Amino acid sequence: MATTITKVDKLVGKRIRRKEDPRLITGTATYVEDITRPDMQHAVIVRSPHGAARIKGIDISKAAALPGVTAVFIGKDITGVGSVVCAADLPGLRRPVHHILAQSRVYLVGHPVAVVVACNRYIAADAADLVEVDYEVTQAVTDPEKALAPGAPAVHPEWPDNKAFVYHQTGGDIDKAFADADVIVRQRIVSQRLVPNAMETRGVVAEWLQAERSLTMYTSTQIPHLARTILAGQLGIDENRFRLVAPEVGGGFGSKLNVYAEEALMGFITMKTGKPVKWIESRRENFLCTIHGRGHVDYFEIAAKKDGAILGLRLKLIQDLGAFHQLLTPAIPTLSVLMMPGLYNFRNIDADVIGVFTNCVPTDAYRGAGRPEATHGIERMVDMLAAELKMDPAVIRFKNFVQPDQFPFPTATGLNYDSGDYGATLQKAMDLIGYDDLRKQQAEARAAGRLMGIGISTYGELCAFGPSPATPAGGWESATVKIEPTGKVTVLTGTSPHGQGQETSFAQIAADELGVPMDDIIVLHGDTSIVQYGIGTFGSRNTAVGGPALYYALQDLKEKIRKFGRMLLEADDVVFENGVCTDPKTGKEVSIQTIAGAAYRALKLPPDTDPGLVATKFWEPSNFAFPFGAHIVVSEVDRDTGEIAIKRYMAVDDIGNQLNPLLVDGQLHGGAAQGLGQALWEHGIYDDNGQLVTGEFMDYVMPRARMMPWIESSHTVTPSPVNPLGVKGVGEAGTIGSTPAMVNSVVDALSPLGIRHVDMPLTPEKVWKIVNGATA
Amino acid sequence: MRKKGTGVNFAGFAKFVPVLFLPLPPHLLNTKPPHSDILSKYQKPAQNYMTQPISVTINGVSHTHQVEPRLLLIHYLREVVGLTGSHIGCETSLCGACTVEVNGKAIKSCSMFAVQANGATILTIEGLTSSDGKHHPVQEAFWNEHALQCGFCTPGMIMVSKQIIERNPAPTDTEIREGLDGNLCRCTGYQHIVNAVRTAKAGA
Numbered sequence: 001m002a003t004t005i006t007k008v009d010k011l012v013g014k015r016i017r018r019k020e021d022p023r024l025i026t027g028t029a030t031y032v033e034d035i036t037r038p039d040m041q042h043a044v045i046v047r048s049p050h051g052a053a054r055i056k057g058i059d060i061s062k063a064a065a066l067p068g069v070t071a072v073f074i075g076k077d078i079t080g081v082g083s084v085v086c087a088a089d090l091p092g093l094r095r096p097v098h099h100i101l102a103q104s105r106v107y108l109v110g111h112p113v114a115v116v117v118a119c120n121r122y123i124a125a126d127a128a129d130l131v132e133v134d135y136e137v138t139q140a141v142t143d144p145e146k147a148l149a150p151g152a153p154a155v156h157p158e159w160p161d162n163k164a165f166v167y168h169q170t171g172g173d174i175d176k177a178f179a180d181a182d183v184i185v186r187q188r189i190v191s192q193r194l195v196p197n198a199m200e201t202r203g204v205v206a207e208w209l210q211a212e213r214s215l216t217m218y219t220s221t222q223i224p225h226l227a228r229t230i231l232a233g234q235l236g237i238d239e240n241r242f243r244l245v246a247p248e249v250g251g252g253f254g255s256k257l258n259v260y261a262e263e264a265l266m267g268f269i270t271m272k273t274g275k276p277v278k279w280i281e282s283r284r285e286n287f288l289c290t291i292h293g294r295g296h297v298d299y300f301e302i303a304a305k306k307d308g309a310i311l312g313l314r315l316k317l318i319q320d321l322g323a324f325h326q327l328l329t330p331a332i333p334t335l336s337v338l339m340m341p342g343l344y345n346f347r348n349i350d351a352d353v354i355g356v357f358t359n360c361v362p363t364d365a366y367r368g369a370g371r372p373e374a375t376h377g378i379e380r381m382v383d384m385l386a387a388e389l390k391m392d393p394a395v396i397r398f399k400n401f402v403q404p405d406q407f408p409f410p411t412a413t414g415l416n417y418d419s420g421d422y423g424a425t426l427q428k429a430m431d432l433i434g435y436d437d438l439r440k441q442q443a444e445a446r447a448a449g450r451l452m453g454i455g456i457s458t459y460g461e462l463c464a465f466g467p468s469p470a471t472p473a474g475g476w477e478s479a480t481v482k483i484e485p486t487g488k489v490t491v492l493t494g495t496s497p498h499g500q501g502q503e504t505s506f507a508q509i510a511a512d513e514l515g516v517p518m519d520d521i522i523v524l525h526g527d528t529s530i531v532q533y534g535i536g537t538f539g540s541r542n543t544a545v546g547g548p549a550l551y552y553a554l555q556d557l558k559e560k561i562r563k564f565g566r567m568l569l570e571a572d573d574v575v576f577e578n579g580v581c582t583d584p585k586t587g588k589e590v591s592i593q594t595i596a597g598a599a600y601r602a603l604k605l606p607p608d609t610d611p612g613l614v615a616t617k618f619w620e621p622s623n624f625a626f627p628f629g630a631h632i633v634v635s636e637v638d639r640d641t642g643e644i645a646i647k648r649y650m651a652v653d654d655i656g657n658q659l660n661p662l663l664v665d666g667q668l669h670g671g672a673a674q675g676l677g678q679a680l681w682e683h684g685i686y687d688d689n690g691q692l693v694t695g696e697f698m699d700y701v702m703p704r705a706r707m708m709p710w711i712e713s714s715h716t717v718t719p720s721p722v723n724p725l726g727v728k729g730v731g732e733a734g735t736i737g738s739t740p741a742m743v744n745s746v747v748d749a750l751s752p753l754g755i756r757h758v759d760m761p762l763t764p765e766k767v768w769k770i771v772n773g774a775t776a
Numbered sequence: 777m778r779k780k781g782t783g784v785n786f787a788g789f790a791k792f793v794p795v796l797f798l799p800l801p802p803h804l805l806n807t808k809p810p811h812s813d814i815l816s817k818y819q820k821p822a823q824n825y826m827t828q829p830i831s832v833t834i835n836g837v838s839h840t841h842q843v844e845p846r847l848l849l850i851h852y853l854r855e856v857v858g859l860t861g862s863h864i865g866c867e868t869s870l871c872g873a874c875t876v877e878v879n880g881k882a883i884k885s886c887s888m889f890a891v892q893a894n895g896a897t898i899l900t901i902e903g904l905t906s907s908d909g910k911h912h913p914v915q916e917a918f919w920n921e922h923a924l925q926c927g928f929c930t931p932g933m934i935m936v937s938k939q940i941i942e943r944n945p946a947p948t949d950t951e952i953r954e955g956l957d958g959n960l961c962r963c964t965g966y967q968h969i970v971n972a973v974r975t976a977k978a979g980a
Contacts, residue, residue, distance in 0.1 A: 021927075022919070024930050027902045122847075199929045199963075665968070670964050697868065705953040708967070
């Protein structure tokens, strides 16, 4: 039964290809849309075509009469179902009730008005076309600054000023900082709305079993346990009779860190009809109805001395919230405030945040969530300050960095940066790309009339979410390790990876600790009926919070293994290494597989020891972790077309220790692609009527292979002291670092024309107008 | 002197950061489901839509079905034949997740009706792996180079990559990127996919 294994090399830190890939490269993985149930019905949702309107009437008779239709529900049918939950709170926050189907009004294009349930998706779609809704269109407002203007249309009539909250935070003495300043630079900076666009849209399969009062729901989510708790409340069912499964999830990027109306709606439908039901979001719906990211208008003022020493930063942040609060909507801009000082050593900040309702889909966490906006802001302001003082942008950064001997560094915003050497990453990036030489090339290019730019961003990131008191729903994470009687190992993680690769990296940790081959380990996640409660995957937390939970569970298990080892070897003490307990006196050995068999057979047990080899750990972090890095982009602007060519892209990131550098590279490349997408191409544009003009892949420019530069990357390693693995988190780093580096590069290219700032995205049309307007 | 330590000072922190607010309204549904009321109102059998026969060979196996003329090929493959490896990312031919081979050419199967494939030979991602479990060199290269994360675009990416190297055994990186241009990936930034195609050609 039990076989003795040979000792293995340490796996943590190695580039190891993923355990999850065989099912994904063969087309045998199971995403929500791949799931069918007997007699399963298909739901199609009828949505508002207007940004703002009163519903005067809904006629479902034609739809209901279509053969094959099982049911049609409208707003009045769902009064027993709880509204969509927002888990964030702020003082004085106005909370509009967000029903899962519209009641008397619609507040955005895409607002669900009715749902048609039929025996197949084509008939459901046919029937949805037959639902007749009589709207009285009212005036919409989609621009957050216009929404704040007196006399603007009210998104929610009960709050005519359209303000959801006003939030103020200050640190140090901002008035003194500005009074002492030699130079003050001001700029309005927009971080435009972005559409997350996971390649798999959302989808739900729900099945109610009346006899057991049990609900099973497959949904494409990043937070299966939190979603179950919230949906059980909305549906009024017992959480323990509710199995929620995140099967294979085709990307999230924060857009699935949420609990949506459609999830509760499918629960309602299966409970009402007694039939399983499936809803798969179309791409058009994904654009209109899944959360967007960013949506800031920021007014920055930075104060500094003549020598470039930064004294303070003021920010007025106008957050476009959309029409409702999704799970974390109002909390996202507060993360921007926390990270507004960036990596710089100044202690005076002042931030005013105004959350504004608009007739748009809610904004919420999209990769980086508040921190890209903050980083883009401070990194643009530092560049503008350097230009004002005629300093090199690298020099001004070195001058202001928090120094290595200042850690842990308490910021003016209440954070405590864990560890770092910010100058080292920037110096390394400059050395690798040949910064000084590039500046010479730039001077030659400029002399020849060419628009070449070099852009730097040095970013810091608040991640590894996080200590529970600082997160909206608990910030700990959980792990269970089960060594089966044959010595095979099952890891259950409370995180919910969907591409990040923890089935591999967590197996590396377990293999090293237990001394078994990686192939003997499987990592399960995402099924609330299998895995102990967990928080989920977001905020670069899988490895940095889920990893330590696993590590400590393994330590508990190793202690138990040693107890069995002492008993079986009749030794006073044993050493457990490479999967074998050894008595150092006699040299006698017993393998983990033999111990596992003995622990379950339980003929004899060590004193005060229970049978079995299972350990569970819930781990609470003491702080966030703070990765950082330096990205440098070399670009050239074509005067005739406004097109931007990215000549070089250098990324030096410090994410602490790396479990699997192959996966780290993948995270950074993908993050950089999304960050460059924001800098250059992507923009969720609403017109004044509330129509999302860039509402399809035809209009919304996603980065494609041809558009992406080759990313040169390297690392420095500053272990985090916050967790035993020394990891910091890598999920969002690329997104945060890339955007300001790209924009700084293009602004640098355009600076001979007198340009000091350009708002994103830097489309050829926009750049061409700038170039030709400036030179005309 | 600043106090050294890695913990957050929560006293100062709490006022800045939103705290747990999970209202869980006990809106109890009527636990007696009025299924019969709901269903009796509807539940007329679906009418017989006009269908026509098609015969196709998919991954070496012959299939014959009666299908509606409006049925998309991707829906036919996934829901009628049961091959769910090809994915639907947009249904508008812009993302490429549904890419399959029809008569030897990579096509986006959302942009074609099933009836248009009548008589065709189709290869899907499920047909790339040999019966003894051996991966196609492109599949193996995607695995080796970490050319996928969430995996949703991957079947389409692999099918189009196979075509790239079949048409051009020694593509440059630029040619690889041009070949991949019809397929969207949101996870990888494409760099590892480019590596995979480059190394797959060597292994093929």
